[in-house]
Amino acid sequence: MALPDGSMFSKSDVVRRIIISGPSGSGKTTLINRVLQYNEKCQLVVSHTTRSPRDDEIDTVHYHFVDQEQMKYLIQTGEMFEFVEFDGQMYGTSKSSVYDVENAGKICIFDVLAESALKLKKVFGGPSVLIFIKPPSLEVLKQRLLDRGDTGNIERRIESAKEELEYGVAICPYV
Numbered sequence: 001m002a003l004p005d006g007s008m009f010s011k012s013d014v015v016r017r018i019i020i021s022g023p024s025g026s027g028k029t030t031l032i033n034r035v036l037q038y039n040e041k042c043q044l045v046v047s048h049t050t051r052s053p054r055d056d057e058i059d060t061v062h063y064h065f066v067d068q069e070q071m072k073y074l075i076q077t078g079e080m081f082e083f084v085e086f087d088g089q090m091y092g093t094s095k096s097s098v099y100d101v102e103n104a105g106k107i108c109i110f111d112v113l114a115e116s117a118l119k120l121k122k123v124f125g126g127p128s129v130l131i132f133i134k135p136p137s138l139e140v141l142k143q144r145l146l147d148r149g150d151t152g153n154i155e156r157r158i159e160s161a162k163e164e165l166e167y168g169v170a171i172c173p174y175v
């Protein structure tokens with residue numbers, strides 16, 4: 001197909017992946033929920049995690065909740081595109097979670113740490129968009145985690161947030 005400026009545009013130029021990252025409490029899950037609510041072309045790629053489900057979380061909808069053994073097995077059998085350890089738990093993106101979205105003809109939305117965002121972009125190649133959500137400050141971030149009664153270790157999450165900010169600003173330098 002020809003664009004108005006005469007250049008050619010093919011199906012492979014269409015963005016099929018939007019990779020959203022940011023520290024815990026930055027608001028990325030809220031943002032993603034809004035995107036999913038208003039745009040039926042987008043679908044969340046459901047991650048696997050070894051952490052326990054929270055009260056409002058549903059297995060296979062918010063995460064695939066697995067134990068350490070299952071996670072190790074998926075990693076060893078090459079079923080994961082990427083995985084990381086965060087707050088003492090494992091998180092990862094399985095190939096089948098991505099293919100489920102792609103086979104449904106939807107745009108993949110990823111909710112991952114910045115390190116994983118870059119890994120995914122490299123694994124997939126081709127067009128994808130990286131979005132980094134930068135919180136107003138670490139103090140605000142800490143207050144949000146406290147206000148929502150986060151179950152994880154808050155100090156450890158804030159330490160991770162510092163690294164996450166450095167990483168995120170490096171991969172998305174215009175935030």
Ligand SMILES: Nc1ncnc2c1ncn2[C@@H]1O[C@H](COP(=O)(O)OP(=O)(O)OP(=O)(O)O)[C@@H](O)[C@H]1O
Binds near residue numbers: 024113
């Ligand atoms: N497959 C994955 N690969 C890398 N990071 C992931 C993956 N899945 C989830 N994460 C990230 O792990 C972090 C912890 O997620 P978790 O759901 O435990 O906490 P959260 O505080 O509710 O996260 P948030 O506030 O960002 O929604 C989040 O930053 C999330 O984006």
